[in-house]
Amino acid sequence: MIKKLVNKLAVDIINKRGSGDTCLYNDVDKFISNNNREWKVIDHIIGYGAFVNMVRDKLDFLYKVEFNILPCFKTKQSR
DSSP states (O other): OHHHHHHHHHHHHHHHHTTSOOOHHHHHHHHHHHOHHHHHHHHHHTHHHHHHHHHHHHHHHHHHIIIIIHHHHHHHHHO
16 A cells, blocks of 8 residues: 555656655655555655655666657657
8 A cells, every 4th residue: 555655646746746846755755645545554654754764766777768768669650
């Protein structure tokens, strides 16, 4: 459940970054306020800091995929 929520939040953050910069902590705080029931479970299991770190790690991974792998893949497909 936690990984699924981390993935969802990370994808939402990346989709939103196209319209402007955001702060990770602000995004996590908005997530907490919008998903209070889920947050109670997450907070009880891993806590705020670990959740933020998981989201940050997922964002780093997605950025690497987007900026490193996908452009290379597109170039190879167009040949």
